[in-house]
Amino acid sequence: MIFVKRVTIGSDHSGFALKEEIKKMLSESGWHVFDAGCFSEESVDYPRIAAKACDIVLKERIPGILICGTGTGMSIAANKIPGIRAALCHDKYTAKMSREHNNANILCLGGRILDPGSAKGIVSEWLSAGFSGGRHFRRVSQISALDGIIRVHPSILAADRSALKKEIESVATADMIHVDVMDGVFVENRAFEDIPELGMPLDAHIMANDPMPYIQKALLRKAALITFHIESDVSVEDAINLIHSSGAMCGIALNPQTPAESVYPYLDMTDVVLVMSVELGKSGQEFMESALEKIRALRERMESAPVSIAVDGGINDKTAKKAIDVGATMLVSGSFVFSSGDREMAIRKLKTK
Ligand code: RB5
Numbered sequence: 001m002i003f004v005k006r007v008t009i010g011s012d013h014s015g016f017a018l019k020e021e022i023k024k025m026l027s028e029s030g031w032h033v034f035d036a037g038c039f040s041e042e043s044v045d046y047p048r049i050a051a052k053a054c055d056i057v058l059k060e061r062i063p064g065i066l067i068c069g070t071g072t073g074m075s076i077a078a079n080k081i082p083g084i085r086a087a088l089c090h091d092k093y094t095a096k097m098s099r100e101h102n103n104a105n106i107l108c109l110g111g112r113i114l115d116p117g118s119a120k121g122i123v124s125e126w127l128s129a130g131f132s133g134g135r136h137f138r139r140v141s142q143i144s145a146l147d148g149i150i151r152v153h154p155s156i157l158a159a160d161r162s163a164l165k166k167e168i169e170s171v172a173t174a175d176m177i178h179v180d181v182m183d184g185v186f187v188e189n190r191a192f193e194d195i196p197e198l199g200m201p202l203d204a205h206i207m208a209n210d211p212m213p214y215i216q217k218a219l220l221r222k223a224a225l226i227t228f229h230i231e232s233d234v235s236v237e238d239a240i241n242l243i244h245s246s247g248a249m250c251g252i253a254l255n256p257q258t259p260a261e262s263v264y265p266y267l268d269m270t271d272v273v274l275v276m277s278v279e280l281g282k283s284g285q286e287f288m289e290s291a292l293e294k295i296r297a298l299r300e301r302m303e304s305a306p307v308s309i310a311v312d313g314g315i316n317d318k319t320a321k322k323a324i325d326v327g328a329t330m331l332v333s334g335s336f337v338f339s340s341g342d343r344e345m346a347i348r349k350l351k352t353k
Contacts, residue, residue, distance in 0.1 A: 007127065008064040010036035010053035012046040012074075015067025015111035018119055022065065025120050031127075034060070050077035054084050057105050064106045065123060071110035078106050082147040085140070090114065092125040099129035103140045134247035137201075137224055138271060141249050142306035145271075150320075150351045151308070151330045153178040153203045154343075157191065158283040158334030168198050170343045176203040176224055178312075178332045180281075181217075183208035186232060187281035195221045205253065205312070205332075207280055209233050212242065219246050227251030227274050227310075230262055240269050251310065255280065256288055260297040267307060272330065273298055277323070278313030283334040287314025292326050299327025317349040324353055 007026060011019035016038055026033050036053035038044045046068045057064040058081075066074035071088045078086035086106035087098030090113060098104035107126045109119055131137075144151075155178040159167035168177060177200040184190035186209045195204060195218060203225040204218035211228035218226045219242075226243045230236060230252050243250040251272035252263050256279060263273055275298070277291035291311060298309050310330035311323045320331050331350050340346035 005031045006034070006060065006062045007031050008034040008036055008053050008056040008060070008062060009066075010038075010049040010064070010074075011067035011111065012038060012049055012069070013041045013043050014069035015074075015109070016041050018109065018111040018114070018116060019065075019067050021116045022067075022120060022123055025123070034062075036064075046073045047077040050074050051081070054078050054081045054106065058083050063127065065109065066106055067109045067111045069110060069112040071108040071113070075106075075108040078108065082149045083144075085143065089122055089126070091118075092122055095122045095126040096129045099126055100132045101136045101139075102143075103131040103136070135244075136247070138244070138247055138249045141224075141308075142271060145306040145308045145329065146304065148329060150324060150353065151175040152337075152347050152350045153310075153330065153332045154337040154347070155180060155283065155312070155332050155334035156198075158338040160338075164196065164198070167338065168200055171337060171347065172200065173344050174200075174337075174347050175330075176201040178203045178205060178334075181206045181208065181214050182281060183210075183214070185209045186229065189281045193217075195223075197221070201225075203227070203251075203332075205251075205274065207253075211239060215239060215242055219243070219248060223248055225249040225251055225272060227253050227272060229253045229255065230266075231255055231258055236266055237269070240266065253312075254294070256290065260294045260301070263298075264301060267302055267305065270307060272308045272310050274310040274312055274330075274332075275328070276313055277311050277315070277319075285314055287316075287319040287322075289322075292322055295323060295328050296326040315350070317346075320350045321353070 053064045068074045075086045075088040085104045087104035088108040089095040153176045154171040182191040187207045201224040204223040206214045206228045249271040253274040278285035308330045311328045312332035315333040316336040
């Protein structure tokens with residue numbers, strides 16, 4: 001039997017009784033429940049259970065429920081783990097919002113606070129709600145930028161464009177798909193002036209003298225991240241406002257010759273700074289080491305602000321490490337990923353610090 005409804009649940013001793021009740025309710029309504037413990041009312045340490053359940057949530061990409069006496073210890077422990085967004089909820093409304101707005105992947109409950117009826121209502125509300133995306137995608141991405149996880153965006157410039165659907169499916173474990181939009185003026189080549197429907201969160205990198213019409217097109221495609229060049233002929237504030245107006249994340253790109261300082265006035269307004277580590281427009285070029293100093297300068301300037309530093313050009317498993325060491329958290333990679341026989345493995349290699 002294939003279970004589409006899968007969830008993990010864990011508790012310490014003080015949440016054990018409630019866990020068993022919730023488990024029963026979920027199993028009876030068709031959920032496959034992975035029990036991360038504990039298995040009796042004997043005293044256990046909640047961080048151990050939290051770690052086990054979070055591991056299942058991240059590996060299986062399923063939601064999780066954690067219960068301790070108040071729910072507080074479980075939520076503090078779970079939120080230490082990169083990739084986890086645990087919400088401590090005592091009512092249905094907060095639970096629903098934690099999915100819609102915060103894309104919470106763990107629900108924490110207090111076994112000594114909630115009666116079983118209310119707790120079950122909260123669980124049902126939480127599991128049936130979905131993430132709203134839009135401006136909330138941007139905000140959750142800003143939360144993600146705080147966790148230091150490495151995000152990988154394969155660039156379809158290096159993919160087989162005659163079989164795009166299959167190519168995209170082969171990189172489904174990546175975080176977004178990167179599309180280079182080129183106007184033939186800002187860069188010599190033309191590409192993706194009309195962005196196809198790709199079925200994955202879209203990262204549109206606009207290389208155009210006048211990026212505004214292309215930003216509009218990317219917004220119509222519901223791009224999650226839209227990046228334009230600071231060297232282009234545009235009011236940077238206007239472009240940022242347009243991108244943010246429909247909830248997308250904004251990125252500002254710097255050509256290899258453009259100094260880091262040029263973007264400093266906009267660091268409070270942007271979500272991503274993209275450092276180009278090759279000349280614009282062609283895939284398969286070698287990584288320029290000069291990008292590393294720029295990334296380091298940006299990271300020092302921003303400290304722990306929720307702004308991702310992306311790097312694009314010549315990224316493979318070796319150059320990725322160098323860029324990550326100096327502060328990059330988002331990697332755009334074309335040839336390395338798409339020329340690999342095992343793309344999932346290539347993505348995993350890039351993500352490994
Ligand atoms: C255990 O007594 C209790 O401290 C724990 O279940 C939880 O409430 C911690 O936050």
